[in-house]
Amino acid sequence: MTPSYQQPTARGYYGEFGGAFIPEMLYPNVEELRTRYLEILADPDFQIDLQHLLRDYVGRPTPLFEAKRLSERYGTRIFLKREDLCHTGAHKINNTVGQILLAQRLGKTRIIAETGAGQHGVATATVCALMGLPCVVYMGAVDIERQAPNVARMRLLGAEVRRAESGSQTLKDATNEAIRDWIANPVDTHYIIGSVVGPHPYPDLVARLQAVISEEMRYQLLEKTGTELPDFVVACVGGGSNAAGAFYHFLDEPSVRLVAVEAAGHGINSGHSAATSVLGTPGIIHGSRTLLMQDEHGQITEPYSLSAGLDYPGIGPLHAHLDASGRAEFISITDDDALKAVSECSRLEGIIPALETAHALAALGQLGAGPDDVVVVNLSGRGDKDLETYLKNMDKLT
Amino acid sequence: MTQWSALTDLCEPPRFSSANLREKISMNNRIKDAFASKQNLLNMYFTAGYPSLHDTLPLAQALVAAGADILEIGMPFSDPLADGPVIQRSSSAALANGMNLPVLFGQLQELRAAVPETPVLLMGYLNPVLQFGMEAFLKQAAEVGIDGLILPDLPLDEYEEMYHPLFQQYGVKAVFLVTPQTSEARIRRLDALSDAFLYLVSGPGTTGGTTLPDVEAQQEYFQRIAAMNLKNPRLIGFGIADKSGFDHACAHADGAIIGSALIRALGDTDDAPATATRFVQGIKA
Numbered sequence: 001m002t003p004s005y006q007q008p009t010a011r012g013y014y015g016e017f018g019g020a021f022i023p024e025m026l027y028p029n030v031e032e033l034r035t036r037y038l039e040i041l042a043d044p045d046f047q048i049d050l051q052h053l054l055r056d057y058v059g060r061p062t063p064l065f066e067a068k069r070l071s072e073r074y075g076t077r078i079f080l081k082r083e084d085l086c087h088t089g090a091h092k093i094n095n096t097v098g099q100i101l102l103a104q105r106l107g108k109t110r111i112i113a114e115t116g117a118g119q120h121g122v123a124t125a126t127v128c129a130l131m132g133l134p135c136v137v138y139m140g141a142v143d144i145e146r147q148a149p150n151v152a153r154m155r156l157l158g159a160e161v162r163r164a165e166s167g168s169q170t171l172k173d174a175t176n177e178a179i180r181d182w183i184a185n186p187v188d189t190h191y192i193i194g195s196v197v198g199p200h201p202y203p204d205l206v207a208r209l210q211a212v213i214s215e216e217m218r219y220q221l222l223e224k225t226g227t228e229l230p231d232f233v234v235a236c237v238g239g240g241s242n243a244a245g246a247f248y249h250f251l252d253e254p255s256v257r258l259v260a261v262e263a264a265g266h267g268i269n270s271g272h273s274a275a276t277s278v279l280g281t282p283g284i285i286h287g288s289r290t291l292l293m294q295d296e297h298g299q300i301t302e303p304y305s306l307s308a309g310l311d312y313p314g315i316g317p318l319h320a321h322l323d324a325s326g327r328a329e330f331i332s333i334t335d336d337d338a339l340k341a342v343s344e345c346s347r348l349e350g351i352i353p354a355l356e357t358a359h360a361l362a363a364l365g366q367l368g369a370g371p372d373d374v375v376v377v378n379l380s381g382r383g384d385k386d387l388e389t390y391l392k393n394m395d396k397l398t
Numbered sequence: 399m400t401q402w403s404a405l406t407d408l409c410e411p412p413r414f415s416s417a418n419l420r421e422k423i424s425m426n427n428r429i430k431d432a433f434a435s436k437q438n439l440l441n442m443y444f445t446a447g448y449p450s451l452h453d454t455l456p457l458a459q460a461l462v463a464a465g466a467d468i469l470e471i472g473m474p475f476s477d478p479l480a481d482g483p484v485i486q487r488s489s490s491a492a493l494a495n496g497m498n499l500p501v502l503f504g505q506l507q508e509l510r511a512a513v514p515e516t517p518v519l520l521m522g523y524l525n526p527v528l529q530f531g532m533e534a535f536l537k538q539a540a541e542v543g544i545d546g547l548i549l550p551d552l553p554l555d556e557y558e559e560m561y562h563p564l565f566q567q568y569g570v571k572a573v574f575l576v577t578p579q580t581s582e583a584r585i586r587r588l589d590a591l592s593d594a595f596l597y598l599v600s601g602p603g604t605t606g607g608t609t610l611p612d613v614e615a616q617q618e619y620f621q622r623i624a625a626m627n628l629k630n631p632r633l634i635g636f637g638i639a640d641k642s643g644f645d646h647a648c649a650h651a652d653g654a655i656i657g658s659a660l661i662r663a664l665g666d667t668d669d670a671p672a673t674a675t676r677f678v679q680g681i682k683a
Contacts, residue, residue, distance in 0.1 A: 025480065028581075183479075183603060283528065
């Protein structure tokens with residue numbers, strides 16, 4: 001029997017990637033989480049609370065919509081998994097509702113998070129408001145500028161948004177600051193990581209909480225196509241949480257082609273890119289051994305993408321393993337092609353996607369999918385937060 | 399040499415010849431000698447290549463001449479998770495100055511000419527060391543006369559399974575961090591695996607913190623560890639900035655580690671060695 005792609009080893013390894021490379025100051029926190037998360041996730045009371053919130057608060061199941069005009073355009077059968085219809089406008093809340101329930105069971109009274117595009121920050125601020133817990137969100141100074149509506153939403157929800165001023169002042173640096181906060185507040189604080197990154201057990205925890213996406217896809221596809229298994233599942237990857245959720249229940253179904261779409265920024269060889277699977281090499285970032293963008297001396301380099309949610313120099317260890325093993329195909333899409341896909345999806349389907357999601361949509365022309373193939377694109381988020389970026393780039397949107 | 403390291407000699411094909419290895423290790427008792435011959439040891443941290451690229455050795459020399467008992471040289475990293483803003487900034491500045499591991503090892507060729515007797519540790523993060531190659535790193539470190547290594551993000555399990563024999567082979571001592579939350583069982587494991595000193599993190603937070611500690615909880619923590627009768631001596635670090643902090647730490651351990659406060663002083667000076675000299679004199683006065 002071939003080993004499952006879903007399950008990391010006891011120490012959190014997917015193939016050669018994963019683990020928990022953390023300073024001693026974080027050890028008790030991470031160890032507490034590691035020893036308790038599976039038991040808490042499996043607890044029937046936890047599951048009752050989680051299912052209730054996913055249905056009545058998040059709005060699950062999200063629809064699987066057959067996109068007929070996009071299908072016609074690309075000569076294949078395209079379905080959109082409408083995570084943009086989740087409360088707060090993206091898939092990120094699937095993870096935060098699960099982690100806030102986990103944090104309560106761990107007796108934690110304060111929540112911290114990092115955010116790039118602001119979607120995870122908003123999703124964390126939202127569940128903290130719901131549960132009455134104080135919330136601090138770290139966000140790169142550059143991202144605070146380019147995702148102003150989400151900053152306002154977090155503040156309206158009662159969260160404190162703290163600027164990360166170091167490095168490239170984006171998602172990587174926000175994550176550093178959140179980790180430093182956790183080091184300074186080891187007893188009362190739970191860190192809700194927003195992606196399948198970080199030390200074990202975070203990549204597995206977040207993947208399990210996002211797996212509801214592919215769980216729903218399977219029965220929705222059965223209803224609409226007569227079979228649970230599509231030919232392609234396509235998702236964008238920054239750290240990789242929506243891709244992990246969209247791939248999860250297909251990982252061990254070899255007939256399903258998994259397509260991970262990274263941000264090429266200005267182009268792979270432009271020096272301004274975030275395409276980690278192409279530009280990255282194995283190393284350690286944020287407590288995990290994975291693929292990351294670094295120089296010859298092991299210094300982590302600054303990524304670039306117009307999209308704040310994909311502007312990260314690493315990918316989760318699961319994705320590094322999917323890439324190394326060939327289980328998933330990695331494609332990279334430039335800023336300009338992503339902007340064209342924003343326009344195309346808006347005009348053909350009446351759905352304005354997030355800039356991150358648009359990278360996945362832009363890959364549709366590169367799949368080689370035929371007329372009988374079923375393609376599912378994870379429509380991970382809606383585009384409202386990106387309106388300012390879209391307005392600035394109107395010339396590229398036509 | 400202990401029985402255990404003799405056993406390792408037999409099990410591991412030595413990269414040095416056996417006699418050569420013994421010579422390296424016997425020369426490499428500077429940490430033990432320092433703790434045996436002195437009390438209230440002052441371990442001074444500074445970032446290699448800061449404030450300017452070639453300050454590394456002049457600073458080492460000045461710190462030792464002024465009375466530092468141990469040196470801890472920081473290997474700058476782009477994303478130093480356990481460090482506060484002061485060391486983050488000095489690390490970024492050092493990287494911008496052109497510091498990297500090959501340059502550092504080049505500078506350290508003259509280390510033992512500059513500071514013949516003083517124990518010297520390197521402190522940094524795992525990723526640059528892994529890109530350099532752990533064995534190549536330990537070999538170079540041993541050759542230039544480095545005594546110990548602090549890699550806060552190297553997990554204990556990985557160290558024990560993958561790297562402990564290599565550290566022993568090259569005679570480089572691993573120094574581990576202990577925090578107020580570290581369990582007694584884990585402290586005993588760290589103590590058993592180390593042959594240098596334990597680095598007691600004074601309280602929650604990254605380096606250079608300024609928040610006042612909960613004094614009672616801190617006393618309890620220091621006393622609890624003192625009462626464990628560990629084989630390794632103990633140095634207290636994080637948030638110790640001046641003479642009173644140093645004296646307080648010395649009342650509870652074998653000495654203390656100061657870093658961010660020196661780096662802060664070096665940020666406002668044209669004469670780094672003179673500033674370092676004055677800083678240490680102020681602590682040791």
